[in-house]
Every structure is written in C-alpha cells, then in structure tokens.
Amino acid sequence: xxxxLAFVRKEIYHILRDWRTLIILLGMPxxxxxxxxxxxxxEIKHAKIAILDQAKDTHSKAxxxxxxxTEYFILDEYLSxxxxxxPIFKKGNIKEVILFEPGFGQRLEKExxxxxxxxxxxxxxxxxxxxxxYTKAIVTDYQMQQNARKKLPFSIDxxxxxxxxxxxxxxxxxxPGLIAIxxxxxxxxxxxxxxxxxxxxxxxxxxxxxxxxxxxIILAKVIPYLLLSFINAIIILLLGYFVFGVPIHGNLMxxxxxxxxxxxxxxxxxIFISTVTSSQQVALMASLMGLMLPTILLSGFIFPVENMxxxxxxxxxxxxxxxxxxxxxxxxxKGAGIGLVWKETVIxxxxxxxxxLLSIKKFKPRLT
Amino acid sequence: xxxxxxxxxxxxxDVQNLTKKFxxxxxxxxxxxxxxxxEIFGFxxxxxxxxxxxxxxxxxxxxPSSGQATVASFDINKxxxxxxxxxxxxxxxFSLYQDLTARENxxxxxxxxxxxxxxxxxxxxxxxERLHLTDFANTQVGDLPLGWKxxxxxxxxxxHGPEIVFLDEPTGGVDPVTRREFWEMxxxxxxxxxxxxxxxxxxxxSEYCDRVSIMVDGRIEALGSPKELKAKxxxxxxxxxxxxxxxxxxxxxx
Numbered sequence: 001x002x003x004x005l006a007f008v009r010k011e012i013y014h015i016l017r018d019w020r021t022l023i024i025l026l027g028m029p030x031x032x033x034x035x036x037x038x039x040x041x042x043e044i045k046h047a048k049i050a051i052l053d054q055a056k057d058t059h060s061k062a063x064x065x066x067x068x069x070t071e072y073f074i075l076d077e078y079l080s081x082x083x084x085x086x087p088i089f090k091k092g093n094i095k096e097v098i099l100f101e102p103g104f105g106q107r108l109e110k111e112x113x114x115x116x117x118x119x120x121x122x123x124x125x126x127x128x129x130x131x132x133x134y135t136k137a138i139v140t141d142y143q144m145q146q147n148a149r150k151k152l153p154f155s156i157d158x159x160x161x162x163x164x165x166x167x168x169x170x171x172x173x174x175x176p177g178l179i180a181i182x183x184x185x186x187x188x189x190x191x192x193x194x195x196x197x198x199x200x201x202x203x204x205x206x207x208x209x210x211x212x213x214x215x216x217i218i219l220a221k222v223i224p225y226l227l228l229s230f231i232n233a234i235i236i237l238l239l240g241y242f243v244f245g246v247p248i249h250g251n252l253m254x255x256x257x258x259x260x261x262x263x264x265x266x267x268x269x270x271i272f273i274s275t276v277t278s279s280q281q282v283a284l285m286a287s288l289m290g291l292m293l294p295t296i297l298l299s300g301f302i303f304p305v306e307n308m309x310x311x312x313x314x315x316x317x318x319x320x321x322x323x324x325x326x327x328x329x330x331x332x333x334k335g336a337g338i339g340l341v342w343k344e345t346v347i348x349x350x351x352x353x354x355x356x357l358l359s360i361k362k363f364k365p366r367l368t
Numbered sequence: 369x370x371x372x373x374x375x376x377x378x379x380x381x382d383v384q385n386l387t388k389k390f391x392x393x394x395x396x397x398x399x400x401x402x403x404x405x406x407e408i409f410g411f412x413x414x415x416x417x418x419x420x421x422x423x424x425x426x427x428x429x430x431x432p433s434s435g436q437a438t439v440a441s442f443d444i445n446k447x448x449x450x451x452x453x454x455x456x457x458x459x460x461x462f463s464l465y466q467d468l469t470a471r472e473n474x475x476x477x478x479x480x481x482x483x484x485x486x487x488x489x490x491x492x493x494x495x496x497e498r499l500h501l502t503d504f505a506n507t508q509v510g511d512l513p514l515g516w517k518x519x520x521x522x523x524x525x526x527x528h529g530p531e532i533v534f535l536d537e538p539t540g541g542v543d544p545v546t547r548r549e550f551w552e553m554x555x556x557x558x559x560x561x562x563x564x565x566x567x568x569x570x571x572x573x574s575e576y577c578d579r580v581s582i583m584v585d586g587r588i589e590a591l592g593s594p595k596e597l598k599a600k601x602x603x604x605x606x607x608x609x610x611x612x613x614x615x616x617x618x619x620x621x622x
Contacts, residue, residue: 006479201466
C-alpha cells in the first residue's frame with residue numbers, strides 16, 4: 001500500500017509541476033460552460049417582432065400582452081395594414097410578424113374558432129422555427145387559460161409541448177453534455193497521454209523492472225486523474241446550478257455515483273488507447289479523433305440522435321457518452337431514480353468491463 | 369593456486385542456453401555464462417548484437433523463447449517477481465523523472481521498492497552528501513547536467529540495495545571525467561558485494577571490468593577477463609579485439 005501511495009504521490013507531482021496543463025484542465029470546464037451557456041446558446045431572446053392587430057379587442061390585446069411579457073419578444077412596431085409586412089421584413093431587423101384577423105375576439109367567443117397568422121423570417125430557419133414554437137406555446141397556453149374559464153373548446157389546432165424544459169433553455173441541455181465532454185477529455189486523453197509518456201521516456205521500462213505489478217502501476221497512474229475529473233464535474237455542476245439555475249431534481253448521490261461510473265468507463269478507454277499507441281502524439285490524436293468527435297457529434301449533445309439517419313443512430317449506441325447523457329439528463333432534469341436509468345447504467349458498466357478486459361489482453365504482450 | 373569452483377547457487381547470474389526469437393529473427397542465440405557475487409561483468413557487442421534483449425530477459429522485461437537462467441538464485445521464468453525485488457535496472461534511455469527533484473525521484477523509487485520513509489530519508493541525506501548534490505536536492509532533475517543525472521540514476525538503481533544491478537550503456541554521451549567518476553561509483557558498489565552487469569560501447573571501459581563477454585549476432589563469441597582475452601587473440605587492446613570479432617559482420621552488412 002505504501003508503494004502504491006508513493007506512486008500516486010509521484011503522479012500528483014507530475015500533474016502539479018505541469019501547471020500550464022493543469023490550468024487548462026481546470027479552466028476549460030469553466031470557459032466552456034460560460035461559452036455554451038451565454039454565447040453559443042440556441043435559445044433566442046429579445047427577438048424584435050411587429051404586430052398587425054386588426055381586431056383590437058380584449059382577446060387580441062391580452063394575447064399581445066402575454067407574448068410581450070416574455071423575454072423572447074420585443075415589440076418593434078404596430079403595423080396598420082398588410083402591405084407593410086414585406087417592407088418591414090426587408091429592413092431586416094424584424095424576426096416575426098403576428099397578425100390577428102378582424103373580429104378575432106368575437107369569433108373566438110361565438111364560433112370558438114379564430115385565426116391568427118405568424119410570419120417568421122426564415123432566412124435563418126433555426127431562429128424562425130424556434131420563434132414559431134415559442135409563439136405557438138404561448139398561444140396554446142392562453143387557450144388553455146380561456147378554456148378553463150369558459151368551458152368552451154377552441155378548435156385552433158396548435159400543439160407545441162415543451163416538457164421538462166418548458167422555456168427551451170439551452171443551457172439545461174448543455175450542462176449534461178458538457179459534463180460528458182469534459183470528463184471524456186480529461187479522463188481519456190490525459191490518462192492515455194500520461195501512460196504513453198512513460199513509454200516514450202523509457203521510464204515505463206524501469207517501472208516494469210521493479211516489483212510493482214503492471215496493473216498496480218496503471219491503477220496508480222489513473223487515480224489522480226479520477227480525482228481531477230471528479231473535481232471538474234463538480235465545478236460544472238456548481239456553475240450550472242448557481243450561474244444558470246440548472247436544477248438537480250434527482251438524487252445527488254445517484255448523480256455522483258453515475259458520474260464516477262462514467263469517469264471509470266472513460267479512464268478504461270484511455271488505458272486502452274495507451275496500450276495500442278506508443279507515443280504521446282498518437283495517443284493525443286487517437287483521443288481527439290476517436291473519442292471527442294463521436295462524443296460531440298453522436299452523443300446527442302448537439303444534434304438529436306433521433307434526427308440522424310439510421311446508420312448513425314446505430315453507431316451512436318457505441319458512444320458511451322450517449323448513455324451517460326441520457327442518465328444525467330434523467331436525474332438532473334426529470335428527477336429520475338435508478339429505476340428509470342438502470343438500463344443505461346448497465347450499458348455503461350458493460351463498456352467499462354469490456355474496455356478493461358480488452359486493455360488487459362492488449363497490455364500483456366508488452367509486459368512479457 | 370587453483371580457486372575453488374563456486375557452487376551453482378553462488379552465482380549471482382547463471383545463464384544456460386538462453387534464446388530469444390522474434391518471429392524468424394533470433395536476437396539472442398543460446399548464450400551461456402555466469403557471474404559471481406561482487407563481480408563487474410562487461411557485456412559488450414555492436415548495436416543490434418542482442419545485448420539489450422539479453423539484459424531485458426534477465427530483468428524480467430522479456431520472456432525467453434527457450435533456455436534457463438537464474439538471477440539471485442531465482443528462476444527468471446517462474447519467479448520473475450522475486451528476481452525483480454533483488455535487482456536494480458538503469459535503462460539506456462535516461463530513466464529518472466525530469467520534472468521531479470532529485471529527492472522526489474529517490475523517494476519515489478525507494479517507495480516502490482518498499483523502503484520505509486525513515487530509511488529513505490536517512491539514505492537520501494547520506495547519498496546527497498556523497499554525490500555533492502545536497503545543494504541541488506530540491507532542483508528538478510531536468511535542470512541538472514547530464515553527468516550528474518547519470519550518477520544520480522545509478523544511485524537510484526542501487527538505492528534499495530539490490531544483489532545485482534543491470535546498467536544499459538550508462539555512460540553514453542558523458543564526458544571522460546564524469547565517466548571516470550561513474551566507474552569509481554561502480555567499483556565502490558561492487559566492493560560491497562553487488563554484482564554489476566554493464567553493457568557499454570566504450571572499449572576502454574571494458575578494461576575496468578573483471579570479466580567481459582563479446583556478443584556478435586546474438587552469440588557470445590568471447591568470454592573472459594580482458595587480460596585473458598587479449599592474450600588469447602594476440603591483440604594489444606580490447607578495441608582491437610572487438611574490431612576483429614565484430615568486423616566480419618560489418619563487412620557483410622555493407
């Protein structure tokens with residue numbers, strides 16, 4: 001045990017001495033979450049809209065108030081007739097125009113059906129779709145309020161349901177994804193680099209000539225990175241919670257346990273990479289190309305897996321981060337317990353066992 | 369007067385027909401030799417002659433294809449863990465951690481050989497004194513001159529008091545003065561009963577050894593004390609002998 005601790009201490013010295021890398025490792029999650037949270041957010045705030053209210057009755061006014069009360073829309077101007085719509089779009093700073101038909105409120109009261117039109121500037125299709133969804137959601141909400149009061153079913157068929165993330169907050173989705181990415185980066189990349197570094201410098205040979213068991217050497221090398229990864233994950237959780245108000249609805253202990261499971265899985269991946277590469281450069285490239293890209297692209301972090309063509313959907317199944325993101329989204333946002341995420345947990349454990357066995361198999365010939 | 373023939377278990381290293389094949393290539397071809405306790409054994413050969421491969425087998429880093437060997441009376445095939453506890457190894461590449469200080473390196477290697485903190489502390493102070501490194505004990509090893517690094521690496525390799533220490537070209541790239549000092553350290557260590565197994569390119573260094581073997585093409589072509597070998601092959605220096613034995617190969621290659 002003393003030998004093991006001597007080894008871990010040496011590994012910690014390595015990490016602390018290389019303070020540039022350490023700053024990057026600890027600073028990266030902070031910068032990334034601030035970037036994703038504030039800058040690369042895919043939610044739209046303060047979009048300028050114009051309104052053409054041809055009804056000017058209580059219902060249309062109430063709806064307009066409701067729309068403008070959100071932080072998504074800012075009223076740029078009221079229009080007075082339809083011919084103004086196109087010019088105002090052409091000026092370019094209006095994202096959406098909302099039209100109420102004449103007699104909107106009356107028709108709603110008497111015929112239970114009224115029409116409104118939403119015209120969005122689709123030169124930026126993502127923004128247009130999102131604004132449209134926001135608008136639909138708000139209108140639907142208004143209908144439901146009215147329905148409850150008057151028991152008059154409306155037949156306007158707008159259905160936009162935002163479950164769990166009613167406000168479509170982007171940062172809710174980014175925090176779980178970021179945890180996965182950062183853990184991937186620190187755990188897999190740094191362990192594979194630190195192990196290949198010993199090979200490259202020739203110190204691995206000396207270590208193997210000592211009475212230390214190879215498995216113990218690897219374990220001792222990995223433990224400090226386990227700690228570092230865990231600290232990183234905590235930083236992201238705290239930032240998400242205090243800066244962006246991302247909730248943790250589920251059991252915190254379960255969340256931390258799942259994070260440790262994922263870290264171990266990724267560490268085993270890093271060990272595997274180090275067994276098949278012998279230089280730091282190759283290990284770095286293998287980690288970046290082989291792990292980071294699939295994690296970013298195929299885990300559902302940025303692009304929904306459901307929207308991918310089926311071959312990519314199949315491939316996404318072998319990306320451990322995909323399962324991890326499902327798990328932590330479940331725990332953080334939906335308050336899921338182990339009963340709801342046990343399947344994904346078992347899959348992660350499977351990855352862990354698989355990569356450890358593979359590493360042992362690959363590592364052996366090099367020792368003998 | 370005839371010296372008494374040592375019993376087999378008195379040999380610190382005893383090698384019988386040791387062979388290592390990599391596919392069709394035979395790196396080490398049925399070599400046999402032994403070393404006595406406290407002996408300085410020079411293991412010579414051109415690059416690629418199989419020295420490092422043979423040494424790695426003895427250190428438990430490679431598994432032999434056939435043949436037997438005992439190191440410190442333990443079988444390298446069956447008891448490699450016991451062998452590893454009793455040897456020190458200094459690799460061809462510089463083998464200390466450059467980003468750790470001299471003291472931290474010693475503490476680390478002492479620690480993984482299972483020495484207690486107290487033992488390490490005492491021995492470190494004494495060693496730093498002996499190497500005149502006391503002022504630099506807390507300097508990162510990467511900042512030390514090469515000669516000092518090599519002397520430190522040797523000290524680390526023998527720190528845990530091994531019965532045999534394997535040195536793989538320990539003096540490569542080191543200036544003559546430091547080489548001289550390095551050999552003085554080797555002598556001092558051998559006097560305490562540690563067997564020194566050393567590979568080298570420098571033929572003048574082979575003169576410092578008690579006995580040498582010269583490997584050519586995976587085989588041991590000559591074995592004996594420098595004096596015996598020079599007399600046997602009618603040459604004036606080990607340099608000459610080495611060229612005589614190794615040259616046929618060099619010609620074939622070109």
